[in-house]
Amino acid sequence: MRPSRLKRLLAGEAMKRALVTGITGQDGSYLTESLLAAGYEVHGLTRDPAGAKAAALQDLPGVRPHADRLALHGADATDGAAVSRLVGEVAPQQIYNLAAQSHIGESFKSPAGTVAANALAVANLLEAARSLSERQEVRFYQASSSELFGSPDVVPQTERTPLRPQNPYASAKTCAYHLVRNYRDGYGLFACNGILFNHESPRRPPNYVTRKITLAAARIAAGRQETVTLGWLGAARDWGYAKEYVEAMRLMLSADAPDDYVIATGVAHTIEDLLAAAFDRVGLDWRQHVKTDPAFERPTEVKNLRGDPSKVERALGWRAETTFEELVRLMVDADVKRVAAERNAS
Numbered sequence: 001m002r003p004s005r006l007k008r009l010l011a012g013e014a015m016k017r018a019l020v021t022g023i024t025g026q027d028g029s030y031l032t033e034s035l036l037a038a039g040y041e042v043h044g045l046t047r048d049p050a051g052a053k054a055a056a057l058q059d060l061p062g063v064r065p066h067a068d069r070l071a072l073h074g075a076d077a078t079d080g081a082a083v084s085r086l087v088g089e090v091a092p093q094q095i096y097n098l099a100a101q102s103h104i105g106e107s108f109k110s111p112a113g114t115v116a117a118n119a120l121a122v123a124n125l126l127e128a129a130r131s132l133s134e135r136q137e138v139r140f141y142q143a144s145s146s147e148l149f150g151s152p153d154v155v156p157q158t159e160r161t162p163l164r165p166q167n168p169y170a171s172a173k174t175c176a177y178h179l180v181r182n183y184r185d186g187y188g189l190f191a192c193n194g195i196l197f198n199h200e201s202p203r204r205p206p207n208y209v210t211r212k213i214t215l216a217a218a219r220i221a222a223g224r225q226e227t228v229t230l231g232w233l234g235a236a237r238d239w240g241y242a243k244e245y246v247e248a249m250r251l252m253l254s255a256d257a258p259d260d261y262v263i264a265t266g267v268a269h270t271i272e273d274l275l276a277a278a279f280d281r282v283g284l285d286w287r288q289h290v291k292t293d294p295a296f297e298r299p300t301e302v303k304n305l306r307g308d309p310s311k312v313e314r315a316l317g318w319r320a321e322t323t324f325e326e327l328v329r330l331m332v333d334a335d336v337k338r339v340a341a342e343r344n345a346s
């Protein structure tokens with residue numbers, strides 16, 4: 001952003017100020033809306049502040065009216081000097097580190113880039129936060145993941161389940177998880193790991209299985225495609241609604257003390273459950289429209305994940321409200337609307 005506008009924003013009254021990395025992503029967009037609605041000044045880090053994802057974020061109904069309290073900053077989180085400068089200049093009271101190469105399949109194709117974005121960048125941010133904490137209070141949230149557990153023997157998984165990452169994404173996230181604990185224990189930094197299980201929404205890109213399926217169901221129902229090709233159908237996941245999960249992030253940074261929390265619904269479903277729910281919604285039988293191709297499989301597959309959210313409910317009063325069925329319904333309905341709008345526009 002232009003230095004003069006940044007100066008004006010920072011000179012304003014003592015408003016709560018948050019820095020969100022990965023602001024253009026699914027979670028970044030919901031978190032930004034939530035923080036803006038709560039009166040925060042929000043600073044976002046993105047590699048492309050003039051790009052399509054940044055434009056879509058700024059155009060959201062929950063963002064546009066608050067444009068005067070949103071500032072986007074162009075930087076790569078793997079650039080330590082840029083991160084240090086940005087954190088020092090913005091001086092946020094809260095940092096939400098959501099930036100990541102977040103696709104598991106892609107992490108096998110780009111392991112070094114994934115380690116840089118998911119681990120090195122976290123070291124950069126924590127170091128910048130530690131430095132800032134010498135002159136003011138700052139709280140740090142890290143987007144940790146159920147992928148840390150790999151394919152665990154223990155069901156459901158809790159904050160004490162052993163970490164056995166199974167892919168480059170999860171290995172890098174495990175490094176980041178430990179770094180957060182190192183800074184909390186070593187420097188007394190208020191730093192939390194949110195160990196979030198899969199959470200989805202109409203804002204999920206279509207290269208994740210939920211959105212790939214809901215979009216395909218909508219397109220097939222509209223006669224715009226005939227089949228959808230997936231990878232391994234044997235997985236089960238604990239799927240929740242992203243809009244609710246960002247509230248858990250905020251609660252963690254508002255708590256009396258920093259800690260790590262599993263965020264999940266506590267209920268798992270298979271991909272076949274997901275297919276059945278999505279295709280039912282548009283009156284179709286999924287078995288007539290699904291193909292598989294090993295090209296979508298991963299060298300190792302994480303089989304079943306189901307979280308135990310009892311700690312966060314007890315300590316912070318957070319609980320998932322949207323059921324799996326409601327989530328699939330709202331995603332299919334959004335895609336049906338999108339497909340109809342595309343058809344009308346063409």
Ligand code: NDP
Pocket residue numbers: 021022023024025026027028045046047048053075076077078097098099100101102103116117121143144145146195196197198199200
């Ligand atoms: P997304 O992939 O939608 O968003 C992540 C964002 O990170 C991207 O929009 C990208 O923005 C940014 N980014 C990627 N690499 C870099 C980099 N090197 N420097 C700066 N920014 C970068 O992820 P979600 O919103 O789904 O998830 C948010 C976080 O939570 C991620 O860390 C993810 O790993 C984690 N997580 C997600 C879960 C889920 O189910 N959604 C579950 C558990 C954890 P841009 O291109 O604009 O720079």
Ligand code: GDR
Pocket residue numbers: 102103104105144145146147196197198199207208209210212229230231232233235237271296297298301302
């Ligand atoms: P996941 O989500 O790997 O759990 O990571 P994804 O939706 O990509 O996969 C879920 C399961 O579905 C299987 N699958 C397919 N997946 C994709 N993407 N495309 C397909 O065609 C397909 N067919 C079957 C996968 O193999 C897997 O078993 C998400 C990300 O948001 C991570 O960043 C986050 O940490 C975890 O959730 C928790």
